Amino acid sequence: MKKVVAASLFLVGLLSASAHAHKTWVRPSQTNLSGPEPWVTVDAAVSNDLFYFNHFPLRLDGLKITAPDGGSVEATNQSVGRYRSVFDLQLQQDGTYRIAVINQGLFATWQENGQPQRWRGNAESFATQVPKDASDLRVTESIGRIETFVTKNAPTTTAMEPVGKGIELLPVSHPNDLVSGEKGTFRLLVEGKPAAGLEIEVIRGETRYRNSMDSMKVTTNSEGEFTVAWPEPGMYWLTTSTEDSVTSVPQAGTRRLSYTVTLEVLPE
């Protein structure tokens, strides 16, 4: 039973960006900060509504925080609760921090003596833990990035240098410089290259207080760029996904790539 729960938890993390019922997100307490070494606290969850905790916490194993100077910093007070995970971050440097939860790996199912088997891991453990002769073997590879940005004083872009893996967001508009009534433009990369034709779903938070998600759809152009006209201030959730065949084991035919970002849009 424990295994099944763990596996389904993992699946939620793995596939939620595509499964529209569940939304994964990291949401900072605020995005524009000042003062000597201010603190920001971040919630991370998988939920049906934005941004409420009502389904699963987002596991923090893949948490990676990039500081304005490009170095890595650790989050403090990490905690995984029933519905959400939480961590704190003290902003010791001026500039923009990139806060990401990166989930990547392989997921396999097969039949053994008539019983369904589930497994997750990486390319190395796949070779030793999944039987070579497994019947009805299905392997999925995935790489997902769930992120947000916070800035102390003036925004910078060093932390946003692409790592070249999965889907990533590059600033055209800075993600911590968004104001309602203006437009925000960003570029999406897949494996470090501009990705045309990606569809992005955009939903403003506080969905509990309206009758529809009011989701907007935008698509990247030939330069990989997309533009969102923010209808009103709020925390926005943007998500996109795609597939390719860049897999780490031959048994996995396709790789699923997903990207989710939480952006704060302030009133003018």
Next chain:
Amino acid sequence: MMNLSFARRSIQMHGVVTGRSNSMISITMFVTFMLMIAMPSASLVADETAESHAKLGTPATSAVARDAAKNANFSPGISLQVEIPQLNVSEYHRPYVAIWVEDENNQVAANLTVWYQLDKNEEGAGTKWLPDLRQWWRRTGRELDMPVDGVSAPTKPVGVHSVAFDRKEKLGKLAAGKYVLIVEGVREVGGRELVKIPFDWPVAEDKQLTASGKSELGLVKAVIHTDAKTK
């Protein structure tokens, strides 16, 4: 032998005793000295603060006169009277107020002043709340290393506050054209409001312009001054 060892012991003891009493005396003297230095300067600072607070309610003309007195070359470019309204609220904090000039492309042409909590208190540094002056923060505040000389100033109480800005020091870089004077106010556990006064620069004659806020800011009276030298 005996004499020698006695002498040595005596020197050692003497040395120890003398050494200790010397350091005792010097610590006492040092503390007294420090107190003597600290006391008068502390009272000077307090006087200065009291004095500057007393000046806040003075009308615009004397604000110009005061700044003129400080700097013989002072020539007003813009002088302002900004009203911070009395509000009937149970928890009141003085607003943070930023005053600046924007050109037609929303670029900051002159960063005139920002009133915020300059000192640390039990809630931390006052700079923590500067991003709440959202538009000022986005246009210029986030680029600045606070405090900024001649821009940073303490928060002000309810009332009408007069400030004058030197045309050369603050507005020297303004090319002829259309501008907007913006006063942004935001109050802890309160609201935020912007008052905008469009104006032309320069002016042939002193021009008085007014605009009023509805919630966080009261009446803002601006005088765009003509250059006294060209008269």
